Structures are given as structure tokens and as C-alpha cells.
Amino acid sequence: MxxxxxxxxxxxxxxxxxxTCHVDADCGDSTAGMVCELQNAQPTCMSASDATLIIGESAxxxxxxxxLGTAMNLGINLAFKEQNAAxxxxxxxxxxxxxxxxxxxxxxxxxxxSLVDVVEIKDKPPTCPSTSTxxxxxxxxxxxxxxxRGPKAVLALLGNVGTPTTMRSAPIALETGTVFFGxxxxxxxxxxxxxxxxxxxxxxxxxxxxxEEAQATMEYFQNRGVTDFNKLMSFDQNDSFGQSGYDGxxxxxxxxxxxxxPGTDSSNPIYRQRYDRNSDTSVPAMLSATEDHLNTLLANAxxxxxxxxxxxxxxxxxxxxxxxxxxxxxxxxxxxxxxxxRATNLQLLFSNISFxxxxxxxxxxxxxxxxxxxxxxxxxxxxxxxxxVPNYQNDTSEAVVSYLKQIGTANTPSFTSLEGYIAARVFxxxxxxxxxxxxxxxxVSTFETLPDLGLGIGATMGFTPDIHQYSNSVWGxxxxxxxxxxxxxxxxxxxxxxxxx
Numbered sequence: 001m002x003x004x005x006x007x008x009x010x011x012x013x014x015x016x017x018x019x020t021c022h023v024d025a026d027c028g029d030s031t032a033g034m035v036c037e038l039q040n041a042q043p044t045c046m047s048a049s050d051a052t053l054i055i056g057e058s059a060x061x062x063x064x065x066x067x068l069g070t071a072m073n074l075g076i077n078l079a080f081k082e083q084n085a086a087x088x089x090x091x092x093x094x095x096x097x098x099x100x101x102x103x104x105x106x107x108x109x110x111x112x113x114s115l116v117d118v119v120e121i122k123d124k125p126p127t128c129p130s131t132s133t134x135x136x137x138x139x140x141x142x143x144x145x146x147x148x149r150g151p152k153a154v155l156a157l158l159g160n161v162g163t164p165t166t167m168r169s170a171p172i173a174l175e176t177g178t179v180f181f182g183x184x185x186x187x188x189x190x191x192x193x194x195x196x197x198x199x200x201x202x203x204x205x206x207x208x209x210x211x212e213e214a215q216a217t218m219e220y221f222q223n224r225g226v227t228d229f230n231k232l233m234s235f236d237q238n239d240s241f242g243q244s245g246y247d248g249x250x251x252x253x254x255x256x257x258x259x260x261x262p263g264t265d266s267s268n269p270i271y272r273q274r275y276d277r278n279s280d281t282s283v284p285a286m287l288s289a290t291e292d293h294l295n296t297l298l299a300n301a302x303x304x305x306x307x308x309x310x311x312x313x314x315x316x317x318x319x320x321x322x323x324x325x326x327x328x329x330x331x332x333x334x335x336x337x338x339x340x341x342r343a344t345n346l347q348l349l350f351s352n353i354s355f356x357x358x359x360x361x362x363x364x365x366x367x368x369x370x371x372x373x374x375x376x377x378x379x380x381x382x383x384x385x386x387x388x389v390p391n392y393q394n395d396t397s398e399a400v401v402s403y404l405k406q407i408g409t410a411n412t413p414s415f416t417s418l419e420g421y422i423a424a425r426v427f428x429x430x431x432x433x434x435x436x437x438x439x440x441x442x443x444v445s446t447f448e449t450l451p452d453l454g455l456g457i458g459a460t461m462g463f464t465p466d467i468h469q470y471s472n473s474v475w476g477x478x479x480x481x482x483x484x485x486x487x488x489x490x491x492x493x494x495x496x497x498x499x500x501x
Contacts, residue, residue, distance in 0.1 A: 021036035021044065023036055037438070048088070053155050056156070059100070069101075112170075115153070128171065156180070163241035166187065167190060170183070189240060200468070204447055216476060218252035220489060222256055234272040235319075235322055273290050306345060320365055365483075366481065366482065403422075430443065
């Protein structure tokens, strides 16, 4: 039986002593408006109105890739608003504290430090191996000292956006013992490998990984006749995000087709071009090199159709520029066109990783319209996105129906905001399952018992102490001329790819 603070002191002052508790029910029935939370480090009954659950997020709300951050943030807020309208978490309201990191790693680290109110513990070594490890580029390690949560720390970080930014924010969360939940990235490093050591217990992923998206993409390319690694290429961002996609494509080729031939470059066996993060001006140079590469492929083919699969680990600005540039070149009337017949003998299959911002990309390619000199070819042709959530335009699962109801007519739906909504729904389900004071350690234990919630988002398995990724499903969608998305395939870990047609 829970202690309720009984005392043999019957003085008037004793009647006002705070009531101790273990779970919310110790504070009265659900109509009492009291919950069990920590006060001065002691579980104490307090008014639910004084126990707001503040959750942190770091995302690009401005800058070149702001569409990604604003959409993810919108989805989370929709779920929070929905739950608050239903009474919150046994009376506790949910509040999101978001910081704009402009998709810059240094800003993301600053945001994380602020959100968890970091306290540096001098002369004590870090607890987590990722804290003092250089995880991306030439960036310095997070800290050579241990870090702790401060008194104003948020309960958890939810829906942080981006791989290079996560490489700077996640170590802050892990070192301080803060739950890092539902990040908008499928990267393996830190979030899905052994980099964080035992501190990985604080990481919970909702979406499928980039490796799984790459596997689905490779199986799609194989279905379309691309089995020669020379007919594959990667267009990727020159950082940890792009590397995650490229590594996934290489691994997918090996598992789907087989080993690369002897003598193949072991570092970059598949042809690749890399653009600079937040700098679409770096794309033209990539275009020029790619055009030369494709001309060579056509010349070596000695006539006949050449199909090339291009996996794109990028964001919508660079993606649209690259696709539009290649299409214009494909139909350009120059000497090479006369010799190689690019317009008729080259088929380009573009497949973008989910992080691209599918809706923003579709809008740009739709607006671009018909490719000059092509007759009626459009920039949207053969452009696919591997999604980690269902197609909101035609799916009838519980999660999608609820999302569309919440988004209403005031906002424009998108795959990214749907991902934010689903990540927040899974997070909220864990909060509802939890009973008693909310702490990082207790949340981990609760999340690890969260079952499949029946949201209808593909092959899901919930969380366990050994499994901290909720979904392993990928939906392939193809952009249509009007900017809508056609269902192309469904892929799930352990099952062969399934095409809708």
C-alpha cells in the first residue's frame, strides 16, 4: 500500500504536510485533479495544473530547409493539442519547447544544452562514449567532462530534425540521461549502432532507418532492371546524412545483388556526387560531373536503352535542382545528343530518401512543368520517394485518419508533419502507460513495455528492452504531374518488396 503521509502529530500544521505517493491514484480519483510528481526530489501529490510536461525539440524553423522543421514541429503540436483536449496525461498538460537550429550542427548542440539545462561536472569523466567522441566531420567532442540535467531541464527531446544536427544534440541528451525520442532521421551512427554504449537505452526511434529505405530502394531498382552497380549512382549531402544513405545503398547492393567485382573501389564502389549542406549553389558542379559520367555509360553501351537508378540522400532544394538539371541536359540538342541519343536511350530513375521533404519537392517539380525540348516529358516523371509513413492522400489507417482530422483546413498536410504526428502519438502512448512521477529512468522502463498500438502504420512491433525502433516499414510513392503521390510499393523488414501494380 502506498504511503500517504500519515503522522501521529495532529497539530493544525501537520494537516497541511504534503501527501507522499507512488502513483497518481494515491492522490485521489481521476476527478481530484491531483497527480504524483517529484517535489524537492520527493514523490508528492500536487495539482495537475502545476505538473505540465515540457518536452523539447530542436529543428530548422528558418533557413534553406525550414520546410522540414516547421512540418515536423506542426505534426508534434497537432498530437499534443489533441491529447490536451482529451485531458492531457491524467490532467497534466503537454507543452513543446522548440528551438530553431537552422539545420546547423553547432546550433543544435547549443539548443540541446539549453533544453536540458546542462550542468557540467568538472574533473569527472563522461558517462557515455559518444560524449567525448568526434562523431561528424572536424567537430570537436561534446565534452571531456560529465554532464547532468539541470533543474529546468525538459522531460525529453522529441522529433529533433536531421542527421548532422542529431550528431551534436543526441550526445547531450544521452550524457545527461534524457530520453531522445522519435528523431527525424534514419541514421545508424549513434541512434542505431553501438556508438552510445549503454547510454543507448535513452534512444527510441519510431521510423524505419535509412539502411531499410536503401534496401527498399535497391529492390525497386532491381525490379526495374538495374542490377549492374555501374548503372547505380548516389547523389548525397556531403555530411553524415549523405554518408548514411550511401552506406545503406552499398550494403543493400551486396545483400540484394551480391559482392562487388574484384578491384572495385572499396571506399566508394558506387558512383557518387556530393553537394554541400544548406548550399544549393554547390549542385551545378555535381550536375556537370554526372552528365559526363552518364555520357560515358551511353557510349560504352553501344546503343540500346540504358537504365540508371539514382538514389538521392538529400533535401528538397538540392533535389529539385539536380533533377531539373539532368532532365534539361537529357533533352538538350547538342553533339552528344546526336551521337548518343540521350532522349531515347537513357532512362533515369530518381529515388529520394524520406528526409527530402516529399511535398516541397513535389511542389517544385510540378511548378517546373514540362522539360524543354522533350515534347511532353515532365520533371515529375520517374521521381520516387521512399516514405516511412503511409500515403496521407489515400491511406485509411487510424493514424492517418486522426492526423487529417487534426490538421483540418487550417494547415496543409504533408508526409513530414504526419511523421511528426505519429512520433508524438507513440510518445504520448508511453506517457499514458506510465504512472507516477515522470523521470528519464522511469520513462525508459515504461517505453520498453510499449506494445504495438494498432495505428495501422505497417509492420510494427512496439518497443522492448532490446528493440528501440518502433517501425520497420517503407512505402514507395511516385510523384504525379499534379504533385500528388501514387502508391508504388510497400516494403517491410524480413519480407520481399510488394508492388501495388
